[in-house]
Amino acid sequence: MIGKNRRKRTWFATAVLAAGSLAMSAMPANAEVGVSSNEIKLGITIPLSGAAAPGYNKLGDAMNAYFKYVNDNGGVYGRSIKLIVKDDQYVPSLAIAKTNELILKDKVFALVGSLGTANHKAVANSVGLARRGVPDLFINTGFSGFADKKTYGTTFPLFPSYAMEAKIMAEYIKDAFPGKKLGLVYQNDDFGIDALKGFAQAGLKFDVTVPYTSGTQSATTAQTWVSTLAAGGAQVVVMFGVTSATGPLLAVAAAAKYPAQFILGSVGGDATTLRALGVPAAILNGAQGASFLPSPADTTDEYVKLFQEVNTKYNNNVAFDNNVLVGMNTAMLTVQALRAAGKNLTRAGLIAAIQKKGSTFASAGLAPLNYSATSQVGYNGYWFGQYDLNGVMKPLSGGVVVYTTDSGTGAVVKSSYKRPAMPAKGLPTNS
């Protein structure tokens, strides 16, 4: 009998819920999916497990830590931010499924910081983010195609494109290593192809090129890469791949005492991730790399200092690296975007706000943001540095010099950009 009553109650509860969802659908026109009077729901998919997880798996926690900091200080116009993090294992079909869950089941207001070129391309196409009008903010990939407003109308890239990075890197190499034999290891997909376009645009030719297919990187395949590079006599080797490919490359090269100068692309050059993958800092020592953010070890930088404090208080004081810095910086930009969209928060309003005011948002980035009514490009510049014995990348020749360019035929120029001062206590008050 008890069971019977329970069943009845369950049925009744279901019916009430169904009626509730009907009532929800009849909310006033200004109500928006994922936004209530006291909460804004956001979503992200990143690899929390699998080979690509080390490093990237810190992004969600870092973002949540900053959001908690903001929530503890009044939220965004009284609404707290809730970020739902899902594991896509860096697999496109899983990214589609998890993003569908975020949108259809969790009913998030917007996606923020989703990661990976192939993943995001799959998601944008299959889930139909632009068609649905779902804001897709500050994505963690530098594929230049995502700035195409026609195809990815609700997507806002954050990173400088890989083409920009390659163009800037090419000018640096031509300047710093004239006459040297050049080698290139690159991921043989959109990520790498974008870089190839940039190198070609800058007129840089490589003597040895080693493409690898995403997912095949390992110590065994790295043996082949190093053999090929050495056989071709490459003296300067550019690595345009993920950290799980950079790690074996550096380790095998060190073991083989291959004396090339390595230049690491920003994606595969995160020192703490490389160390987590078993690459000793000593192997990284002397390699060069590029970044658009300050060094995570630079405590003289006001943003880094603030984010380190937030990391201590809200993120279990995990090792503060580039991933944590990227995560918190993304979260800070998100808060400004939400504020700029106003109290009556809508998806369309959020997109319009970034287009109108995004270029003025304060952030740790050392290159300008380029959002406007006609551009969805985020940062557009890099500085170069060299890793020290501790795996910390420090500016070459004593100071940070940022170069900017575009993904097309524009020149590489020294930037005169002045970064906006950080909002007091790192809490945006913009509108």
Added chain:
Amino acid sequence: MKKLTLKKAFSLVAVSSLLSLTIVSIPTVARAADPACTTANFVTSCSGVTSDSAPYSMMVPANFNGTVYLYSHGYRPNINVAQGIPGYGGYVVNNTPQPGPDATVIGALLAKGYGVMGSGFARQGWNADSGVKTNVELIGLFKKQFTKTTKVIAWGHSLGGFITQALAEQYPNLISAAAPMCMAGNVGPLSTMAGDALWGLKTFFDPTIKGGNYSAGLAGVVEANQDLAKVFTVIGSLQAAFAANPTMPAWPATSKVPAAMQAGIPSRSALVLVALMAGVPLQSAHFDSTSAPSVLPASSQTSFQLAINPAFAALENIGNAAALAVLATHDLELQAGGVYYDNSKTDYSARLGDDAFVWNSALSGNTAIATMLGYLAAAPRSVASPAAVAKLDTLTKHTGKISVPTVLFTGVADPVTVAGNTQWIADKYAAQWAAQWAANKAARNPKRPTNLLLTIWNFTPAKYTVFTAAGAPDTSGPAATGTNHCNFTYSQTMAVADLLAYASENGTHLPGGALYTKLRKAGNMTIDKDFHAPLLKAVA
């Protein structure tokens, strides 16, 4: 009622489900205008033959409520198939009438007071024109026999779904609601999909597969059967190679791809390319394109997820679809009077599109993709006979016009009648509705047009591949929801039937909460107006 509780003879997990079903035993067929009827256990069962020689069956319960479901069955080959062909071996052409999806559903509908009817059609193979004609006549016969009839609901699976939509477009006054389920699309794009898949298999793996241009008469039947054997030999070889070395599976011995290309590119990548350029989904009954065996180290797991699982999915899906492609090609060439498949100008690089990036690892990277596309570009192409193309173009086509309440229901990873067929109709109706609404506004009529279309998707789970303790894929379980051809549960089918009954009665669909509750109870039925299945490659 005993007949209605016959063992469910309808396997929903394989293409063989499209083959003939004897779900009701009918009395000796009388070739007469009036059906022969018997009544037992409060159900009157009638059978007969239409004027075009299609056998039919009608069943009506004693408490008939005036509404009858007209069912159109799926594709049955138009030739006998030799023993040994998976799913089809030993098939003999038949036109046994089929008044419902299966005996259980028929029993449930009769128990609710509904009538059911369906024919076996006058011909098998691609028979939309003949099927619509038969159905029109059958509706008349039913009404004449059972004068209490007030409403006719049309529904069908696969090719039967196509016939249902065609009937609804051409004769909306005869029916009050329709449900094309896992529906086939217009023959042009559909045959291009089949042709691309066969041509890809032939070009990469066995150039002796004809893949079309079959001879007339018995010689053509023999050739089609030989092609079936060759296609499944290729699939068997690939299956063995995948099992032996999933990372670098060998190419079938019948392949004429240069040795250097075979050495550098795994055969699995060529198969994935065939699937992608044809538009075959990369989620199959047992392979989700996301899972890896837990026994593998983490680095190898990612590689399995990205590169190997999709290849297994392609193999399973193409294995399910290839035989139908051969049989349909043979049949359509007969009807068209020659070769209609033409890929002489097809740019397979464009066909691949963004899939080259999304499935880059499964395709072994850009260099491998360029090499494979280069090989395809240089391979001999199929050139159609203009007369055959023109003839094929005269066959019944959908316009996408919807005039009666319609329920579309399909699996998003159906490898045979891909979800793009359903999407095409949904897109057409969206345009129709928008035009009507614009016309209303222009006429200062503030009333929004009634939405006549309910599109329901059967999504796949995110992960469902099962592995043995040793890490081998285990395909012994049932097909995952949303995969395989017309892979619907009894609850889902009955939910569609209930939605049709409501729509038929009210002229509009079940609204809001009641609708969502029904779908939730049936399980894995999702309405998402913003979901957009990829259209067929020849349409997109």
